[in-house]
Amino acid sequence: MDMDQAVQALKNNQVVALPTETVYGLAGSIESDEALNKIFSTKSRPFFDPLIVHVKNANQGQNWAHWDPVSEKLAQYFWPGPLTLVLKKKDNVSDLITNGGPTVALRSPNHPLFQQAIEKLGAPLAAPSANMFGKTSPTSALHVFDEFAGKIPVVDGGECQRGIESTVIEVRKDEKIIYILRPGVVTQKQLQDFLQDQDINFKVKTKVQNHSPGHLKNHYQPEVPFVLLKGEGDDSYIESLEKVDSRGWKPMELPSDASMAARVLYSKLREFSKKDQAFYFKVPHHWFKETDFQGLMDRLEKACIGELIGSQGQWRYSSKQ
Ligand code: TXA
Ligand code: MG
Numbered sequence: 001m002d003m004d005q006a007v008q009a010l011k012n013n014q015v016v017a018l019p020t021e022t023v024y025g026l027a028g029s030i031e032s033d034e035a036l037n038k039i040f041s042t043k044s045r046p047f048f049d050p051l052i053v054h055v056k057n058a059n060q061g062q063n064w065a066h067w068d069p070v071s072e073k074l075a076q077y078f079w080p081g082p083l084t085l086v087l088k089k090k091d092n093v094s095d096l097i098t099n100g101g102p103t104v105a106l107r108s109p110n111h112p113l114f115q116q117a118i119e120k121l122g123a124p125l126a127a128p129s130a131n132m133f134g135k136t137s138p139t140s141a142l143h144v145f146d147e148f149a150g151k152i153p154v155v156d157g158g159e160c161q162r163g164i165e166s167t168v169i170e171v172r173k174d175e176k177i178i179y180i181l182r183p184g185v186v187t188q189k190q191l192q193d194f195l196q197d198q199d200i201n202f203k204v205k206t207k208v209q210n211h212s213p214g215h216l217k218n219h220y221q222p223e224v225p226f227v228l229l230k231g232e233g234d235d236s237y238i239e240s241l242e243k244v245d246s247r248g249w250k251p252m253e254l255p256s257d258a259s260m261a262a263r264v265l266y267s268k269l270r271e272f273s274k275k276d277q278a279f280y281f282k283v284p285h286h287w288f289k290e291t292d293f294q295g296l297m298d299r300l301e302k303a304c305i306g307e308l309i310g311s312q313g314q315w316r317y318s319s320k321q
Contacts, residue, residue, distance in 0.1 A: 001153040003113065007120040009153060015039055017130040017144040018117055018156025020109040022082050022165050022185060023137040026152065027117065036096040036126060042131030042152060045133040051097045051126040052105045053083050056118045061106045064090055064124065070171045070200060078196055080110035080163055082185035086170040097126055107166055113157045129165060136220050136269045139163050143270060163263035164295050179207040183294040202300050217320050219302040223273035228300060229282040231310025252281040258292040265296065269303060
């Protein structure tokens with residue numbers, strides 16, 4: 001579908017898949033409750049999971065939320081880009097977007113096609129990732145096509161450059177803390193560096209939200225069994241493990257660089273699903289410690305069914321269920 005057709009469809013209360021720099025989004029006008037309902041029904045997404053509103057820029061965001069000075073500075077610095085700000089909502093935001101809550105999540109995506117769609121429609125777009133609820137997010141137009149069996153129109157913007165979702169944060173002025181509600185492309189270190197550069201005396205903390213599906217234990221899941229291998233094992237261990245414990249399972253290879261790995265992760269998960277091939281990933285030790293890998297580790301832990309944990313030559317399986 002081309003951009004003019006997409007904008008026409010959005011004006012007609014339809015949903016359209018659009019590329020962003022993180023993943024493809026299933027977009028609908030925030031001024032149409034009909035479109036917002038279609039987002040939930042298309043994905044089989046429960047209403048308790050609030051949507052991100054995609055705005056052209058912070059200026060447009062002023063119409064929909066009350067801003068604090070630190071969030072304003074964050075938007076100035078990181079937008080357009082993969083940072084989502086949770087702010088106090090204004091009354092004009094539909095309850096379908098916020099699940100009736102007092103806050104709304106805003107982000108300005110860094111993709112020319114998504115920006116064009118907002119511009120031509122003249123309204124912000126609500127857009128969750130364009131996949132069935134709980135499943136792997138799409139990073140190409142073909143992924144979206146496969147996910148919805150060709151029933152949802154897609155504007156093809158090539159492969160997403162970032163590959164995992166935006167970082168969702170909330171600034172708490174009263175506590176002088178920026179809470180990371182969902183780790184993502186923007187790292188804790190980048191946020192800390194920003195605060196230091198701007199002389200803002202706030203801390204950055206990660207806070208898990210249990211009520212939000214982005215934070216359920218199972219998310220981003222492939223259609224085949226996938227386990228993480230954590231342990232002290234060297235490669236011979238891995239080989240014997242492959243033979244004995246997980247016969248026939250195949251290793252997933254990822255680049256060692258955090259942003260390169262993020263970029264290909266969802267494609268890899270989908271490849272194994274397509275081949276109906278169970279697989280495992282051996283997590284390099286330093287990935288647990290370095291904040292660059294926080295977003296990636298979050299996705300891996302939610303996508304797997306469990307973990308094989310090794311120490312001193314013994315391996316045990318720990319299921320998440
Ligand atoms: O990169 C992204 O963020 C992609 C692209 C399409 O922009 N979008 C995305 O949307 O990942 P979705 O719906 O799959 O995830 C939205 C996340 C969920 O974890 C949701 O709980 C959280 O944002 N969220 C949305 N509104 C919120 C709010 N008011 N308070 C706290 N969390 C919120
Ligand atoms: Mg999602």
